Amino acid sequence: MSAPTQDSVPKDEPTPPQVSDVEKTLGGPSDSESSSLSSAGKPVAEVSKVRWMLSCLGLFLGALLYGLDTTIAASVQGPILESLGEIDKLAWVGIGFPMGAVAVILLIGRFYGLFEIKYLMIGAVITFEAGSALCGAAPSMNAMIVGRVIAGMGGAGMYLGALTYISIFTPLATRPIYNALIGLCWGTGCILGPLIGGGFAVSSATWRWAFYINLPLAAALSPIYIFLFPKHCSTPSQPTTTKLREIDWLGVTLNAAVFTLFQVVLTFSGSTWKWTEAGPIALWAAFGVCLIAYMIQQFFCIFTTPTHRIFPVHFLKSRTMILLYVGTAAAATGLAIGVYYVPIFFQFTRGDSAIKAAIRLLPFIVLNVFFVMFSGAVLPMVGRYAPFYLGTGIFCIIGGALMYGIDVHTSVGKIYGYEILLAIGSGLTMQVAYSVAVAKVPKEDAQNAIGFINTAQIGTIAISLSIAASIFQNRGYINLRGALQGFGFSEDELRGALSGVQSAVLQGGNADVTAKAIDAIVKTVDDIWIMSIAAGAVAFICGAAMKWEKVNMEMVAGG
Known part of the structure; x- marks a missing residue:
């Protein structure tokens, strides 16, 4: 692994006159006042x-x-x-x-x-x-x-x-x-x-x-x-x-909203909220609106420019x-x-x-x-x-x-x-x-x-x-609900078994229940x-x- 050198300058471009040779860069005991070019073309x-x-x-x-x-x-x-x-x-x-x-x-x-x-x-x-x-x-x-x-x-x-x-x-x-x-x-x-x-x-x-x-x-x-x-x-x-x-502050906001809304609704739907409830439906709709707005805003450079979007x-x-x-x-x-x-x-x-x-x-x-x-x-x-x-x-x-x-x-x-x-x-x-x-x-x-x-x-x-x-x-x-049907476990107990912690399902002492639960989780x-x-x-x-x-x-x- 070597220290930074002037090799970062593309070989098909003129080498800036202030650039020192590789040996000077590698061997210099302290920071040099000279500079090379970064990958962005700026002096470094x-x-x-x-x-x-x-x-x-x-x-x-x-x-x-x-x-x-x-x-x-x-x-x-x-x-x-x-x-x-x-x-x-x-x-x-x-x-x-x-x-x-x-x-x-x-x-x-x-x-x-x-x-x-x-x-x-x-x-x-x-x-x-x-x-x-x-x-x-x-x-x-x-x-x-x-x-x-x-x-x-x-x-x-x-x-x-x-x-x-x-x-x-x-x-x-x-x-x-x-x-x-x-x-x-x-x-x-x-x-x-x-x-x-x-x-x-x-x-x-x-x-x-x-x-x-x-x-x-x-x-x-x-x-x-x-x-x-x-x-x-x-x-x-x-x-x-x-x-x-x-x-591009509008783009920043919409980008964050798209990712956040998608993960919130995907994570909570079905477990915390039923898929048919108003909450997840509204969030899915909000995600769709934000995604479309983000695409339009970026494509047409609304409140920004092509360079700054x-x-x-x-x-x-x-x-x-x-x-x-x-x-x-x-x-x-x-x-x-x-x-x-x-x-x-x-x-x-x-x-x-x-x-x-x-x-x-x-x-x-x-x-x-x-x-x-x-x-x-x-x-x-x-x-x-x-x-x-x-x-x-x-x-x-x-x-x-x-x-x-x-x-x-x-x-x-x-x-x-x-x-x-x-x-x-x-x-x-x-x-x-x-x-x-x-x-x-x-x-x-x-x-x-x-x-x-x-x-x-x-x-x-x-x-x-x-x-x-x-x-x-x-x-x-x-x-789990299908495997343990008839054993009388509540929804909270079944979901608790998925956390991997001590639960009535996995630690209840019934070997048949434990085996069925583990098979269902696998x-x-x-x-x-x-x-x-x-x-x-x-x-x-x-x-x-x-x-x-x-x-x-x-x-x-x-x-």
């Missing part, structure tokens, strides 16, 4: 090797914490429910985090293109820590949900900030490696999330420290954030008021950009379903504790992270990106189909093998699009490309978890694996439809 002050390495440490830690909070809810939902109650809101412990992220990700991306990135990054860390603190101290489920949403907003800023720093301060030739390292740290956080959450859940510290743990970790590296992070602003001479006026609509004219978006969304779906529902399967079928179920997830996460790194290392060498998406499709289809066929009697070894196939599939293309998209668009569109792909990745995690939660709650209740989880199969099919189609071309990672290609 050179950074010494030591300072850049320490800055990377801060960026990678941010990605790790973001990954930690992405999966930590998978192993602490039961203890949180026992402490705070309100089972109808339990799904939001997992969904709230990515929902907060996707609601603001395009706005944050625009901010990174207008304002000083160092201060934005520090603000994102503070927001993330504030949300984590609220989650740890939450007196109610509502406070927990608010904390998760706030933490998701801050986490999105940290993650996008890391990608922005890399797009500005690294050459295209090594950028896939840096992006892969971000993926590695994020994946490491995903590994530690269930383990840390499960460990705290069964300790005297309680589940609350699963969220408090973020505070000392970020505090330890706060000197790096404050004193060492390099500064960069693409529009340093533009007044702040002018920058704020350039923001929040969604990069012009990317929709590019087959490559659309396929990169959809392919990334497919990989994110495979990841999200695996991370959340492999532990759930083992908790119900093997009676695992939270931490033991998290350990069962290790083959999935470790292989996923390995193939994130593998694709990041291989992409610059082979140049072609379509094969990675074909691989994602093949492995996710096979792995999802095998997971769909498991039952309570399937051996643990076979399940590990099946989840590894899913891990390979989702890992191959989790980060690839970040490098390819930036290389395929004009330099001034680099920030838009990062936000575009980030919306596909983070937004799909939120949406796929919402869909999966809806299936689990609705199909699970139907399957059947429900099987239905969720269909999403992985569908995601694999989508990824394969994307790979087959992509241009069979090589992208030169050493130079910026036109869109």
Whole structure:
């Protein structure tokens, strides 16, 4: 891993006379006054090797914490429910985090293109820590949900900030490696999330420290954030008021409303509200209105301009950009379903504790992270990106189909093998699009490309978890009701069995009832694996439809 160099200047453009040679950049003991060009074509002050390495440490830690909070809810939902109650809101412990992220990700991306990135990054860390603190101290489920949403907003800023720093301060030739390292740290956080959450859940510290743990970790590296992070602003001479006026605030509002309404109505319909009630019908109608309004507003640039609209609509004219978006969304779906529902399967079928179920997830996460790194290392060498998406499709289809066929009697070894196939599939293309998209668009569109792909990745995690939660709650209740008909269980007791906590259904002492309930729940989880199969099919189609071309990672290609 090298410090930033002037290689980020496209080789087919004149080299600015003030750029020093690579050796000077790598060997300089301190920041140089000279500059190179960022991927957006703006002058970038050179950074010494030591300072850049320490800055990377801060960026990678941010990605790790973001990954930690992405999966930590998978192993602490039961203890949180026992402490705070309100089972109808339990799904939001997992969904709230990515929902907060996707609601603001395009706005944050625009901010990174207008304002000083160092201060934005520090603000994102503070927001993330504030949300984590609220989650740890939450007196109610509502406070927990608010904390998760706030933490998701801050986490999105940290993650996008890391990608922005890399797009500005690294050459295209090594950028896939840096992006892969971000993926590695994020994946490491995903590994530690269930383990840390499960460990705290069964300790005297309680589940609350699963969220408090973020505070000392970020505090330890706060000197790096404050004193060492390099500064960069693409529009340093533009007044702040002018920058704020350039923001497409109507588009920002409609974007957040579309994602939020969709997830709220999808999560609560059928479990909290009956599908035919006025509440969900009204919310579905509101979602439809907001979606149509958003599309019209963006297409016709109402109260904005083509340059400043929040969604990069012009990317929709590019087959490559659309396929990169959809392919990334497919990989994110495979990841999200695996991370959340492999532990759930083992908790119900093997009676695992939270931490033991998290350990069962290790083959999935470790292989996923390995193939994130593998694709990041291989992409610059082979140049072609379509094969990675074909691989994602093949492995996710096979792995999802095998997971769909498991039952309570399937051996643990076979399940590990099946989840590894899913891990390979989702890992191959989790980060690839970040490098390819930036290389395929004009330099001034680099920030838009990062936000575009980030919306596909983070937004799909939120949406796929919402869909999966809806299936689990609705199909699970139907399957339990059918399996236990005649045993006299109430609707609340049947829904309580889906939470994985001590319940009258699973802990009532009747072996026949327990066996029937577990079979019904496993059947429900099987239905969720269909999403992985569908995601694999989508990824394969994307790979087959992509241009069979090589992208030169050493130079910026036109869109």
